[in-house]
Amino acid sequence: MSLNVAQIREQFPILHRQVHGKPLVYLDNAATTQKPQAVINALTDYYTQCNANVHRGAHYLSDEATRRYEAARKTVAEYINASRQEEVIWTSGTTEGINLVANGVAQRLKTGDEVLVTEMEHHANLVTWQQACKRSGATLKVVPINEDGSLNTEQFHALLSENTAFVSMPHISNALGTINPIKELTAAAKAKDALVMIDGAQGVAHGAIDVQDIGCDFYAFSGHKVFGPTGIGVLWGCYEVLKDWPIWLVGGEMIATVSYQDATWGELPNRLEAGTPNIAGAIGLAAAINWLRQYDAADILAHETALLARATQLAEQTDGLTIVGHAAKKIGVLSFILDGAHPADIGFLLDKQGIAIRTGDHCAQPLMKRLNVPGTARASFSIYNTLDEVEMLFEGIKKARLMLA
């Protein structure tokens, strides 16, 4: 059954506002998604009904806040098919999750070890590993992309060796939209006894994730990419790997005993969650997942695929427009460049028409250099976008071109 997009849009108050006197056409979903009323209500309800600090509370509000906070963890664990909810570590987002893992890896790597990443990385999943290799004397290796923006899987397999200690790769490229065959690549890396991390920032909003099916050791994502609040994210880790992972931050919540001279650490998940957590953010993220789960993942994918297909068709009909990233398997991301126009100018002129896209290097500077472009203009679609909005995007591009001529 197809999605009732009109009914979905009614649940997003922001989509009914105007910008520059024009109806908002929000096509920047790879940067962050908008929030349904259900998420807004969950945040309001928390702060008006049971705001308190969690764990070891001595009063009703703290107990209620703790119940909702840990229920949120359970919701996330079910959504990603974690084997146990202690594998779900709350973070501030994908970036922190990857840093937490890289901090541990850096302590274990030695000279001669190799870390494998790809040419399509977001800086969060590249600079982290660069620094881990610099700190440890390990070698960073980069798997190339093909001309269509897909990953060169032959080179991936060729670069894997007995020296490969760690592989980190994106589920989906934020700049190109490429969906990587992470299950196949993870299996190949595990066959070499490498640990595997998936940068899942762009993966979670397009249907449920199954971390056990993927077979990776870590999967990180951000709440704001899946209709949840900013400032909350998840690092999932396989329990057997995560339970002894090097401590990332120290302080309250994560200790077992403390003396003036030393301390011992608590159990998962608390040992990797120092300080007062983002309680509201966790509850808001669970509300987002519960909201999303009411829609069939296949219907979401079909809808976004239809939007991308129409956008690609119109792009191919637009003189002087070059699509950047046209892998066979993509989510609803259309990166493009326009002859004679800087991406920033395109974004500026579209904004004046109420159309929100993102321009620049998308935190993937090495990728832009590899593609020999200064940056791109990127439209990214979500469950609440419509075919009319795709048409408005290309009407807007035509107007922008006339203004730039």
Ligand SMILES: Cc1ncc(COP(=O)(O)O)c(CNc2co[nH]c2=O)c1O
């Ligand atoms: C693939 C990928 N990895 C990591 C991150 C970092 O996520 P954060 O910790 O929540 O910031 C992003 C954010 N990507 C984008 C943020 O804005 N435009 C984008 O394309 C991403 O797309």
